[in-house]
Amino acid sequence: MAITQQYILALDQGTTTSRAILFNHSGAVIALCQKPFRQIYPQGGWVEHDPEEIWKTQYEAAQEAIEQAQITAEQIAAIGITNQRETTLLWERKTGKPVYNAIVWQCRRSADLCRELKALGYTDVIREKTGLVLDPYFSATKLMWLFQEIPGLKTRAEAGELCFGTIDSWLLYKLTGKHLTDVTNASRTLLFNIKSLQWDEDLLKIFGIPKQIVPEVLPSSGFLANTKPELFGKSIPITGCAGDQQAALFGHACFSPGSVKNTYGTGCFALLNTGTTPISSQNNLLTTIAWKIGGSTTYALEGSVFIGGAVIQWIRDELKLINNAAESESLAKSVDSTGGVFVVPAFVGMGAPYWDPDVRGTIVGLTRGSNRAHLVRAALESIAFQSRDLIDAMESDYGHPIQELKADGGAAANSFLMQYQSDILGKAVILPEVMEITALGAAYLAGLEVGYWDSLRDIEVNWRVRRRFQPSMNPDTREQLLNQWHHAIDVARSYHTL
The missing domain is CATH 3.30.420.40 (ATPase, nucleotide binding domain)
Structure with missing residues (x-):
């Protein structure tokens, strides 16, 4: 099929909306659909999202964007995913059912846990391995909170019954059935060593996180998995994934x-x-x-x-x-x-x-x-x-x-x-010129892997x-x-x- 008849679908799952955008080879927007979802504030400083609502709005946005463009799934060369980072969720490995609402990056509920870890002298080793600071913003202390507050959850995690993921992992699981993430999202958890590019055993121990629950980590541009054929009428390769800010850097x-x-x-x-x-x-x-x-x-x-x-x-x-x-x-x-x-x-x-x-x-x-x-x-x-x-x-x-x-x-x-x-x-x-730069970055990462764009220079020409x-x-x-x-x-x- 000629490249002029093919497109890249970007799924842009943000803090307040789920968006789906189709791009052509010049980086122009062909179709866009946006779906808002609820912000849940259980108490001051706490922010949550409903994981099922995130999936529902993201899937509906993708379907409507395809319909709006009047194309078929056959014309989608690849899918790229970008997402709000650090937002943390756990779901059952067998059923795919979330065990709690997603705890959003803005949520400050784990501030006391961060203070305790700082008092124990972990600040420097965490900084050295992850490049991050010990703050409630990141995923690890949100996970700690879940394990401390929900009876039996840690035991289930240790038994391998649960999956941990940031929003990209959740979407990848719903789209493909695979438990995956990319290096950019992994690097925002406080659990990933940004030099060795591996989940870090010392960090998992510090935060008390069972290794059984973490996803497989893959490159930002490369084959991740194919979508389930029933979702879009055929399997589509997912070949790009990056946290929203990294995707925007790439899109620029x-x-x-x-x-x-x-x-x-x-x-x-x-x-x-x-x-x-x-x-x-x-x-x-x-x-x-x-x-x-x-x-x-x-x-x-x-x-x-x-x-x-x-x-x-x-x-x-x-x-x-x-x-x-x-x-x-x-x-x-x-x-x-x-x-x-x-x-x-x-x-x-x-x-x-x-x-x-x-x-x-x-x-x-x-x-x-x-x-x-x-x-x-x-x-x-x-x-x-x-x-x-x-x-x-x-x-x-x-x-x-x-x-x-x-x-x-x-x-x-x-x-x-x-x-x-x-x-x-x-x-x-x-x-x-194209303001949908985050989604465009995800599209570029996906398109590079399948040859839709040949090189970084090919992308620079579009900016x-x-x-x-x-x-x-x-x-x-x-x-x-x-x-x-x-x-x-x-x-x-x-x-x-x-």
């Missing part, structure tokens, strides 16, 4: 060491390609696997902001200052500044470079003249300030200045935010600029604003110790 064609992207979604996630050598961060960044293709593993430095675009959802849904996210742009532009107001949106603690699970959200600088426009603008600016902190840390660790920032994600559609990000960085911010934002802020103004922002951070972090 950030193939050269020193190239960097920031995804502005629920959170913000900046990744910098460091090549085939993992760089140990001196600035509280994470060292992670970017992808593995064939026998070659590429590494990245990563900084994670927990509350990015979610601060605008909060402004809309809880404070009711705006009716929709798009309104935030015009409201922010209606004032020249925040009037000295700074929002520190630490609703679930703070990620890199602070890694403080106890700090909570804070607003400083309010006066009688502060209005909703000032608050909305300050909320948007907080996304840019947090991202600037990540880029500063990356430049320090990498040892070279970053030339430009490639941007994507829902909040990247906000032109005020992108211009302010450029201003506060003092660097160009570039938006790609095109939609818009470039250039900094226009006075450097002295930038420095003053950054000093005020860091003072606001200090205020927020000091409050929880009182």
Whole structure:
């Protein structure tokens, strides 16, 4: 079949929606279907998802995208999967039935377990082996919590009755019946050695995780398994898999060491390609696997902001200052500044470079003249300030200045935010022509394996600029604003110790 009649299907399972997108050879979107699903908040700081609802919405999105494109399964050359990372679930090996809701990456329920492990002196060995910090964000302490809180669960795990997986593993299991993951998702569990590329016996012992429950780890681009024929009318090879942020880095064609992207979604996630050598961060960044293709593993430095675009959802849904996210742009532009107001949106603690699970959200600088426009603008600016902190840390660790920032994600559609990000960085911010960059990255990883794209160069040709934002802020103004922002951070972090 001619390549012009074939497509790659990307399954993009995110924190709030399950999406399916069909791409053609030029990287253009042929069809897209998106299905939202419930966010479950059992108590403050806890976040869960229903695994069956995730599967149902993801499968329905795939079916509808195929129908929308008016193609058959015969025309799908391969499937690529990308997913919200770290989110943790256990299911029964025989029945496929989940034993508990998926515990989401945002969930902070295992903070006390992290403190206990830090007190026992495990921080350095975990950092050395995984490139990560000991934080509730990652999978291992979520698993510990499940084993401690649900009677009999650990015994069942030790007997080999249960499967552990991140969301990619769950989708792969439902699609193929196989218990698999890829190196990027494995590298986010606190259980995987990013140098040996194996589940680490010492780490499994530290966290009390039976090895019987972990999935087989495969490359990000390569044959994983075929789908069950009854799902789409024929078996389709799944040949690409990567966590959402690594997939976005790949989708941006950030193939050269020193190239960097920031995804502005629920959170913000900046990744910098460091090549085939993992760089140990001196600035509280994470060292992670970017992808593995064939026998070659590429590494990245990563900084994670927990509350990015979610601060605008909060402004809309809880404070009711705006009716929709798009309104935030015009409201922010209606004032020249925040009037000295700074929002520190630490609703679930703070990620890199602070890694403080106890700090909570804070607003400083309010006066009688502060209005909703000032608050909305300050909320948007907080996304840019947090991202600037990540880029500063990356430049320090990498040892070279970053030339430009490639941007994507829902909040990247906000032109005020992108211009302010450029201003506060003092660097160009570039938006790609195809904004579905995470799904595109998964498609590229899948397509490379089946020869749909011949090489990385073949993919680079597809990457095109939609818009470039250039900094226009006075450097002295930038420095003053950054000093005020860091003072606001200090205020927020000091409050929880009182």
